[in-house]
Amino acid sequence: MCGIAGIFHYQTVKPVDPKRVERMTTALAHRGPDGAGVWTAPGIGLGHRRLSIIDLAGSPQPMHSADGRAVIVFNGEIYNFRQLRRELEQGGARFRTDGDTETILAAWQKWGPDCLKRLDGMFAFALYDLDKRQLFLARDRLGVKPLHMARLGDGSLIFASELKGLTAHPMLRREIDPLAIEDYMTWGYVPDHRSILKRVEKLPAGHFMLLEHGREPGPPQQWWDVGFAEREKGSTADLSAQLLHLIREGVTSRMVSDVPLGAFLSGGVDSSSVVALMSEASARPVATCSIGFDVAAVDETSHARNVAQLFGTDHHERIVSSDQFGKLGRIAGMFDEPFADASALPTLRVCELAREHVTVALSGDGADEAFAGYRRQLFQAREEQARMVLPARLRKPIFGALGAIWPKADWAPRPLRAKITFLALAESGEAGYARALAILAPEQRQALFGEAMLRERGDYRAEQPFIATMRKAPARTGLDRAQYADLKFWLPGDILTKTDRTSMAVGLEAREPLLDHRLIEFAARLPLRQRIRGTQGKWLVKHTMERYLPQDILYRPKQGFVTPLSQWFRGPLAGEARAIAGSELLTGNGWFDRKALSRLAVDHISGRSDNGRVLWQLLMLEKSLRHLSPSA
Template sequence: MCGIAGIFHAETPKPVDPRRVERMCDALVHRGPDGAGVWTGQGIGLGHRRLSIIDLAGSPQPMHSVDDRAVIVFNGEIYNYRELRRELEKGGVEFNTHGDTEVILAAWQRWGTDCLRHLDGMFAFAIWDKPKRQLFLARDRLGVKPLFLAPLSDGSLAFASELKGLLAHPLFKRRLDPLAIDDYLAWGYVPDSRSILRDVEKLPAGHYLLLEQGKPHPKPQMWWDVSFAERRKGAEADLSAELVHLLREAVQSRMVADVPLGAFLSGGVDSSSVVALMAEASREPVRTCSIGFDVEALDETSYAQQIAEKFNTDHRSRTVGQDDFSEIDRLAAMFDEPFADASALPTWRVCQLARENVTVALSGDGADEAFAGYRRQVFHRHEERARSILPQSLRGPLFGTLGNIWPKADWAPQPLRAKTTLLSLASDGNEGYARGLSVLNREQRHSIYGANAKNALGGYRAESALVSMMQAAPARSGLDRAQYADLKFWLPGDILTKVDRTSMAVSLEAREPLLDHRLIEFAATLPDNMRVRGKQGKFLLKKSMERYLPSDILYRSKQGFVTPIAAWFRGPLSGAARGIARSTALGQIDWFDSGALADLAEAHIAGRSDNSRLLWQLLMLEKSLERLQLAG
């Protein structure tokens, strides 16, 4: 795993100052502490920070092709590079190294942009083709690895693995994108369709950008998409056998490394499945680690310990407590943009624990998106059935009226907290799912905005991008559209951002076998009832893993990586909650009604409502704005 950065002059091939590229790379040192390199040519500069995983001594970057006609900087891993190498060697290609980086170069020279379809892995890379004077930027199918782009005042384009790489360039302007604030408050993160800073773009997952000197910048081109438009036929037993085969291949391909390797183990279905298949394939005990909490109701380390004992892993665990919030500034610094998924804290801690013994760790991320494991997906399928029975002319007035008068009873048992469900049923499926997925709906956001925010937004609504994505999805059912949105919007924006930044912050490579593209494509063709059966999500995955895992792991209620921030904001962090309304950083952008923020904090502390997610969002926004030091 690595960090990459670069500068490209598209209009005129002006010289690139290598010190500027080096400065950008130095901001990414955590992504690659094992080595660094910079190369500049006519109108181009490429930089690299290396975390050595494969071919430890033989693959320095930037790397030149054997014929010196192309140069690459690469962040990620190509799991099928050995097979590709053999294929290319049969065609006469020669190699100087034993790693995957040179294979990408040779694949580009053989197939051009079609090389991407041959690559099985997680990646973001930049290739400079000297004779063609082309810069080829590409990102993997699901967006495991990030790539940020920004135009500079001298006409050049800068790119980097993280926003902090762009921030290190002296010509980069730090100007807030006001629409990103609405996006952030809606979702808890800034999605890939936008950045917290104006003019910054994120190359979308499954896209490439081919730039040529002297020609206008084209738009990114999609090279991969997941389709839910087809349905696979077959008996449950046959589909289960195929799924287990794909799972085995995905796990085993990600166990290739020249450094110590382990796994995250939460005790849930997904990480337990990965560990079970790792143990099956490994001659040595698998190294596993887990994180617990100092609030007993949210602590799941006993389930992780159960799996560790079953598969005889070399297991370690640690506890996250309220004192860990003293590190909130470091947490905010990892993401650059505001990021409010509170599970980032325990994820960072488990990465720290893993890094003490391994350099690569496999995770269970991706199965919920691919196999419908989230409660919201299960609820959405049942809501869609209700929508199919009652026409919109009846649903809208009936459920809309009920939803508007139903109290927001955060304190009540789950069945009595029906406000969101009622309002969702009043809408069409796409709008309803967007409401269910959002942290704050539009009405809630506007209740804390001041006049300046409402004027800046005009008619903008954060949910529109998600709704449009669902409407255009290659899908056959409401469940399909929900999962498509989760894979294309939620996964890269939240889950993969969280894992990439927290793992890279400690120089750990995280690999996601359950995001193998063949596995994702297989899951997308399953009939709805093979994904959701009754109240059970991930139906086929759980049935398939019954031979490996005990039923209390497979079929217990889904907990998720939940942090006890609600209790902490009522206790030792109550001062931080009250301080949000007086925040200097939030005051400078002059977006919020400070009285409304103060009321939210007091209502939460008194236990009248649970505003912990919003308070956490605002706190992380404050920390991010402090670090970004926006231009006036």
């Protein structure tokens, strides 16, 4: 696992200053504390920071191919590199190292861009072909590893694993994009189709770019997609056997390492399943790490401890409390862009804990998106049934009126919080699902934004690209489309960004076995009944894992990595909540209405409403804007 950066002059071939590339890679030193390297040639410069995982001493980067005709910097792991290497050797390829990086070089030279379809792994890399004078940028299927890019006024394209690698270049202007704030206040993160800084782009998951000197860069080209239009056939027993085989393959392939390896363990279905299969494949106790909270209602360490005892793991725990929020500035610096998923704090803490014992940790990320494990997906499936019964001309006036008069009722038991459901039923399936996923609905954002923001965003609404993603999905049903959008929009923008930044910040490699692309493709073909039955999402996964895990782990209500924000903002963080309205970074430029922010804090602290999540969102935005300011 590593950090990469580079400069490519696409207009005219000019010398690249190696010190600029070195400055960019130095900003990524946390991603690769074990080594650094820079290579330049006319019109191109590549930089690398290395965290040694495979072939510890033999694969420094930037790396040249055996014939010297191609150079690569690579962030990630290729899990099938040994099989690929044997195939390439049979075709005459020669290798000087024992790692996966050189395998990508040989695969490029044999298959060109089609080499991507043969790579099983997580990756972002930049490969320069000296013969063709082409730069090949590529990102893995699901977006586990990031790649940011920006075109500069001197006719160059710069790229880096993280935004901080780009901001280290003196020619990049730090100009905030107001549309990114609209996106962020909707989703709690800046999706991959945008960046917080104008002129910065992210290479989309499953895409590549092929650049040449003397030619303007074209748009990224998609090389992988997941389809929900086909359906697997077979009995539950047959499908369960296939599923177990694919999960086992995903886990065991990601246990290959030349350094100590362990797992995150929350006590939920996904991480417990990974630990179960790791324990099955390992002759030694698996090192497991869990994080709890100082608020008992959201603390799950007892469940993790039970799973650890069941499989005899080498288990480690740590508690997160509100007095650790001195790290907020550090978190903002890790993510560069504003990031409001509050589970970033406990994820950072579990990464810190894991790094004390291992260098690689397996996670349970991805199963909820692929197998319909989120409550919102279950609601979407039910709402789509209602939409099929009632035409839009009846739904819109009936449910729109109910949604308008129904109280928000944050304090009420979940079944009584029907406002969002009514409003969703009044809309199309795509618009309804966007409303279910959003932190703030359009009317709520309207109430918080100042005049300048309302003017600058114009007719754009953050839901528009999300709805477009659902509508273009290769899918049969509303649930299919919702899961497709979760995999394309939510997973890379939120879940994988969180895991990448927090793990890399402490020099830990995180691997996601449940995001093996064959497993994801199989999940997308499952009949709906194998995904959802009654009130149970992720049904086939739970059914399959009954041979390993107890019922109280498999079938207890899903909780997730819930951080007790509401309690903290009414207690030790109440001062932070009150201070938000006074932030010049938020209100001084007219982006937010000062009185609206003040009411938000007062109503929350008094208990009149639960605004904890939105207050956290605003707090992290303020911290990020401070971090990104030119004087930072």
